[in-house]
Amino acid sequence: MTTPIWDPQQYLRHADHRTRPFHDLLARIPEPPAVPAPRIADLGCGAGNVTALLADRWPGARITGYDNSPQMLERAQAHATPLMDFAEADATTWTPQEPFDVIVSNALLQWVPGHADRFPAWLDALTPGGTFALQVPGNFDQPTHVLMRELADSPRWRSRLGGILRHGDAVLTPAAYLDRLTAPGITADVWETTYLHLLQGEDAALDWVKGTGLRPVLTALADDPQARDAFLAEYRDALRTAYPKGPHGTVFPFRRIFAVAHKSRRENR
Template identity: 65%
Template sequence: MHTPPTWDPHQYLRHSGHRTRPFDDLLARIPALPATGRAARIADLGCGPGNVTARLADRWPDALITGFDNSREMLSEARRYAGPTPGGGHLDFRPADAAHWTPDRAYDLIVSNAALQWVPGHPDAFPRWVDALPRGGVLAFQVPGNFTSPSHALLGELCDSPPWRDRLAGLGRRFVHVLAPADYLERLMALGCAVDVWETTYVQVLEGQDPVLDWVKGTALRPVLTALRDDPHATEEFLAEYRDLLRKAYPAGPYGTPFPFRRIFAVARRVDG
């Protein structure tokens, strides 16, 4: 069994503009939350460094918003956003693993941004999450859908290759945790929700030296970097091999390096209950 990945919030935030854009697109499709006569309660699962959690307070300024994450490093960074919000709401952050999280209260919105791909079997949690929503409450999430793209396919092949398989086998293959868009639609409609599911491919233009490698250092490479963290020579060797593969797969152009990135979105509003 491999050690859970160690996260680096500063590396993750190096591409914060590109990483935030899908959340903004998700947020734009979330309908008005139910009128309950109290401040809206919002949970952000896998809140990471808290930068997108704080954006929820822009949309719902008087809401009580809690970000949950299982990374101490990410929560440490996120807590700089904690406290009262200008609109009279409040932001706080708590440790929790989305794989086992069960709502301890009713929430008007449960949202997750680029986190559920790390949670095997996460659709099995949908019933208990939807059950915590009032009528009109919303479950909304987006996950990467690019796990068969060169960046991830090459990483999986390299991890499973003879020189590395004893230490890294399986660490580059995460696509099995994400369903097809139609499967998310079916699962959520079966729970009594009105569902909006879509996908978008962003053709991101990354800048700098080996920018695709720099991008995946914040996400897909975290399990590998964690497994090799006590062996700097092996880390350097692996990164050099992977870098060369990425340079061929994503050649730099005169204005940067194009990096297509597919995302899957779902917004489910509870209509029964």
């Protein structure tokens, strides 16, 4: 899979819709043990806009947002405060070097193959009473991804794009997340929600995916604008059929998977 180059401005074009699942996740995180000054990690902080929501909920928290995209980290610095900083880290190898009261990962882990194997290290880093919370998209079987993969693997594009995109196994099933997060001293709550976003503008579905799932394609074709535009034209036409624009906008269903794992305040004996 191609490591994507991110465009914070494009990603934030649908910030209101993209942020809604984080609000729903944040509402299910219990008060951390170190309130009013918990230690919090935002793994995959992106542009820092959701990291700032953690500070809104816990104004006294010491928060670090981690990401491996220089473009996103540069944008995130606008949210930095004396209590909130940002650092480069790769979730495939990140191991906490200190205890955390809350570790949050919002719309990141679908980019991290084998991410559930990292759960034990992250859960071990929680203080007693701490929480690990995640949200990932569960829409890899939807037209945005299916059509993208089919086009990338077509004879015209296979030599340049074959195999660079994620498949359905990029995330686990809700039941599998429940299984991987439940352990002695750890209780997990897992659920899913399908949002019906009403997007505005021309080719709204394409505009959305250009900020996220299409990034590997845009990165792979960045040195060939003519090929990039040709791919986008083919993909746009397919999306127009799958997501027709209606009188009030484009209805864009989006399934999300959530999990909140809470460590007991007492050590198991």
